[in-house]
Amino acid sequence: MTRIHPTAIVDPHAQIDSSVTIGPYTVIGPHVRIDAGTSVGPHCVIEGHTTIGRDNRIFQFNSLGAIPQDKKYAGEPCELVIGDRNTIREFSTYNIGSPGGGGVTRVGNDNWLMAYVHLAHDCVVGNNTIFANNSQLAGHVEVGDWVILGGFTIVHQFVRIGGHGMTAMGSVLLADQPPFVMSQGQPAQARSMNFEGLRRRGFGAERIAAVKAMHKALYRQQLTLEQAKSRIAELAAQTPAAAADVDLMLSFLGRVDPQRGIVR
Known part of the structure; x- marks a missing residue:
């Protein structure tokens, strides 16, 4: 049987795999699906049209799938989709999408997302990222694979962060950050490329x-x-040998909004 603590409140319409663990005082809504091997800690609220994949570890005191902080939202059945093998630490808030942004907030696979992270509506997070404590993403932000956000990084709405990039602690991103770039500052400026991270990943x-x-x-x-x-x-x-890396960069630069530009 599913290992659900007797104090948890799980709607009978929720789709919970039999191997899922749910801790004390957690609340699971009717439109939630949680796949095999995932554990949910105590005092979490998972609501809305939320799908959570396999082997995720969700710590205590998280709010996943709440409605967007968007005054235009009128109850549409938008979604939060979380992939596999993610670690979601305490006191994080991930909202569902909004009709104006495609309707889905999406988190990929193998991400390490620390405490107090906020993912606003319609954010898209790739795979193998690390978000340090208090990383805050406004609506419609896109984060590529292997990105590392330093603690207290703040990302403006609609900003994109290219794959393999990194931000320093306390950075405020107001413009797109191309792949491989390391940035720092308020507002963030490009400082270098993430060479050490690339070496560790076998470049x-x-x-x-x-x-x-x-x-x-x-x-x-x-x-x-x-x-x-x-x-x-x-x-x-x-x-x-670098053709794919060049393609990643050119694809990113091809979508830069001229008014927003890139970090300089």
């Missing part, structure tokens, strides 16, 4: 060199964004 010398070249094109050669994109595109032919 070889050729790929690291290509990332350095992309950094120079974006930040060291006084090029416009369009000129930098052209310079970066040449790297794929020069360094075939």
